[in-house]
Amino acid sequence: MLIGEVARRSGVSVRMLRHYDAVGLLRPTGRTVGGYREYSPDDVRRLLHVEGLRTLGLSLAQVGEALRDPGFDPSGLVADLVRATEQRLERERELLARLHTVDATGAGTWTEVVDVVGLLRALGSPAAGRRQQAALAAADGPALPAELLARSVLAESDPHVAGALRWALRSALERAGDPDAAAAAALAAGLGSDDPAVRRRAVDALADAAPVPSATAALLDALADPEPRVRRRAATAAGRAxxxxxxxxxxxxxxxxxxxxxxxxxxxxxxxxxxxxxxxxxxxxxxxxxxxxxxxxxxxxxxxxxxxxxxxxxxxxxxxxxxxxxxxxxxxxxxxxxx
The missing domain is CATH 1.25.40 (Serine Threonine Protein Phosphatase 5, Tetratricopeptide repeat)
Structure with a gap:
């Protein structure tokens, strides 16, 4: 079977088949009188094995190693591929979340987009001072989505940064008139956390947002919290509302x-x-x-x-x-x- 026919039947391009030959991964068994590559049925089966392994994310070197050694144990390599794929997906999810955030701000120029991206990077900084500056800027600068700020409040362990984030969140909620469903759901999820510190941050954020109706409704749920501090904070905020x-x-x-x-x-x-x-x-x-x-x-x-x-x-x-x-x-x- 000549290279053109193999390409048509397998879906692998002629160029890639030639590359496989060049790197020694799949060399055709024979050549025609005119010097054209000629593939045997075994060659075609090896090609199918190569393509099957590549769909798992293996490099060409890894594919070659697996096919050279009949006793090759795939378990370790598959575990490495699982970890690498999970890391890649996490990076993709982070990118997607950032794109959604930029889109939600309604940035109309590239300058505004850059400003929003800069704030997002600063909010993720390992330095508490930089995170606090970003939170304060978010209160008066680009209108970051309330859901993002709610999640940031729940994750922030530094009390000064958390206070600035609550201020930014309140500003976002006041601009909207009422928390959107995603922001309310994020804070409500915080109230359901097994970590008392997260629940405290959630109730503090909701207390700062009261008397916004949906914030007050979530505070009433916190009145049954097992931790007294959460109950007291919820009671004073809900009562004032x-x-x-x-x-x-x-x-x-x-x-x-x-x-x-x-x-x-x-x-x-x-x-x-x-x-x-x-x-x-x-x-x-x-x-x-x-x-x-x-x-x-x-x-x-x-x-x-x-x-x-x-x-x-x-x-x-x-x-x-x-x-x-x-x-x-x-x-x-x-x-x-x-x-």
Whole structure:
């Protein structure tokens, strides 16, 4: 079979067949009287083996080594190919993500494209200072997608850089009016992380984004987080956004003395905004109060001062007669203040 026919039947170009011959990978068994290459059936079978191995990503040298040694063990080479392919795919995914990011910014000139690419490179820098500068620039410069900034916040371990990224994210969300679905999903995914540090970064970012509706909705999910700091941050942010579902955690904060002053202020604001919430707050604050320690009763008395309606005044009068002298003095002072 002459070289032209082999090329037509195999799909391998004449030029490549000649190259295989030159490097010793596939030399035709014979030659015609005129000197043309002539391939035997065994040559064609070897060609099929060569092409099959090349589709796995083997170099010509590796193909030659495999075909020369009948006892060649492919397992090690295949494992190397798997790793190399995974690395190449990762590089391709990173490139694709960068292209999507540039496209999402709506950069209309090559100068704008270069600016965006520069920011992306800086955000990936190993130097925290450079990442922070890039985050600050992103807040006022090219409009990077909120999803990218959300992912960057979750991955950032340096607190100063994370703060700058949250600022940039908030700016992006304010420009959009509400987080797009991808950004909200990224932060919600952070709340589901097994790493408490990632969940803390997620709730901090969502708190900075509140009262954007979708951010507040995600914060309410964080009220069930097993870590107290995440729950407290979610409760204060959701409460400031007007979410009554934050009341139980805010009350728990008051009674436990964890950021109790801030929690009491938010409970008062929620109570003034909605009378039905006011009743829930009062019941939660005062339930089982006589079984608590004096410090807890004092904190509850302090929280009751700002609550609307006659109910808090009645509780304060009872506390003014408390068996603990300090509790009674504090509550009595507050009774006079509310009168």
């Amino acid at each position: 007007g979410a009554g579902d934050a009341v139980p955690e805010l009350v728990a904060m008051v009674r436990a003395g964890d950021d109790d002053v801030e929690a009491a202020e938010i409970l008062a604001a929620l109570s003034r905004a909605d009378p039905s919430v006011a009743g829930r707050v009062l019941d939660a604050l005062t339930g089982g109060l006589d079984r608590t320690d004096p410090a807890t009763r004092i904190r509850v008395a302090q929280a009751l001062v700002e609550l609307p309606g006659p109910g808090p005044q009645e509780v304060l009068r009872r506390l003014a007669e408390d068996a603990d002298r300090t509790v009674a003095l504090v509550a009595g002072t507050f009774v006079g203040r509310r009168a």
